Amino acid sequence: MNSLEVKSVTKIIKNKKILNNISLEANDGQVVGLIGPNGSGKSTLFKVITNIYNPTIGKVFVDNIDLQKEYEKISSEIGFLIEEPSLYENLTGKENLMLISKLYNKFDSNIFEEVCNELEINKFLNVRFNKCSMGMKQKIGIAAAIIHNPKYIILDEPTNSLDAESIIKFKRLIKTLATRGKTIILSSHILSDVEEICDKIYILQNGEIIDCINNQENKHCIQYLIYTEKFNLRIDQIPIIEKDGQKVLIVKEEQLNDILNMLSRNNIRIFKIQEKRNTLQEKFIERIGYNECD
Numbered sequence: 410m411n412s413l414e415v416k417s418v419t420k421i422i423k424n425k426k427i428l429n430n431i432s433l434e435a436n437d438g439q440v441v442g443l444i445g446p447n448g449s450g451k452s453t454l455f456k457v458i459t460n461i462y463n464p465t466i467g468k469v470f471v472d473n474i475d476l477q478k479e480y481e482k483i484s485s486e487i488g489f490l491i492e493e494p495s496l497y498e499n500l501t502g503k504e505n506l507m508l509i510s511k512l513y514n515k516f517d518s519n520i521f522e523e524v525c526n527e528l529e530i531n532k533f534l535n536v537r538f539n540k541c542s543m544g545m546k547q548k549i550g551i552a553a554a555i556i557h558n559p560k561y562i563i564l565d566e567p568t569n570s571l572d573a574e575s576i577i578k579f580k581r582l583i584k585t586l587a588t589r590g591k592t593i594i595l596s597s598h599i600l601s602d603v604e605e606i607c608d609k610i611y612i613l614q615n616g617e618i619i620d621c622i623n624n625q626e627n628k629h630c631i632q633y634l635i636y637t638e639k640f641n642l643r644i645d646q647i648p649i650i651e652k653d654g655q656k657v658l659i660v661k662e663e664q665l666n667d668i669l670n671m672l673s674r675n676n677i678r679i680f681k682i683q684e685k686r687n688t689l690q691e692k693f694i695e696r697i698g699y700n701e702c703d
């Protein structure tokens with residue numbers, strides 16, 4: 410059974426359909442990524458998942474609890490950071506974090522210490538929130554989402570404003586939390602980070618889920634580019650492009666032997682065979698239909 414389920418959710422705000430028939434699932438111990446262009450609806454979907462917004466149509470279930478009907482039963486098990494951290498400006502980071510863990514009656518000094526150490530926020534815990542830099546605020550915002558040890562952690566672009574070292578530590582923390590059975594859903598525009606830590610990745614475009622990628626399968630999906638002399642033979646189901654006067658056949662791993670045999674039988678000269686691993690960025694560009702690098 411999926412521990413978090415978004416079922417056919419549509420969200421209309423001011424007559425505008427922001428989310429259209431979204432379905433999404435996340436299991437215990439899974440890190441699920443949500444990627445998509447600016448304005449595709451990621452933050453809105455997070456707001457529906459955390460009951461900030463009600464869906465116009467559809468349902469969200471967390472541990473089989475209908476969020477709209479019984480949110481209070483599960484609220485202490487959902488921690489989130491959506492858009493910017495919204496904490497008390499006049500309180501210190503420490504006071505804000507203590508407040509959250511006590512609010513849910515889940516203060517645990519070991520967890521408090523672990524989260525502060527992992528995110529390296531100890532050195533500015535006593536600084537008033539409105540005196541913190543963007544990166545400091547972001548780290549306290551992440552800490553605020555997990556300080557009460559919730560089972561579900563929802564993070565909207567958590568690595569925004571973090572420096573390189575902090576991003577590495579953040580990713581390590583997420584992996585650790587997942588091994589403890591936490592269900593984590595996060596978004597980011599840094600596709601290599603999403604690829605590194607997520608088990609499953611949903612691509613959102615114009616308020617619709619257009620693909621769901623099993624990251625393990627995607628990582629292991631290897632293709633081969635076979636560069637040959639020009640030929641007139643027709644080969645079904647193999648994409649072929651022309652480059653620098655050569656033909657380039659794009660072949661899946663399981664097709665490689667058959668295609669090499671066929672080329673050899675037909676005396677077609679092979680110049681080069683190149684391995685091509687499928688990155689999330691390539692998959693994203695293929696699905697979204699544009700190339701950021703152009």
Ligand SMILES: Nc1ncnc2c1ncn2[C@@H]1O[C@H](COP(=O)(O)OP(=O)(O)OP(=O)(O)O)[C@@H](O)[C@H]1O
Pocket residue numbers: 422423425427445446447448449450451452453454
């Ligand atoms: N309260 C609102 N009222 C009207 N339109 C809204 C509201 N909130 C979001 N939108 C619109 O919904 C669309 C999706 O916005 P959303 O913030 O969910 O996208 P996003 O994928 O998180 O974008 P980004 O990557 O830029 O953070 C946008 O067109 C936005 O203008």
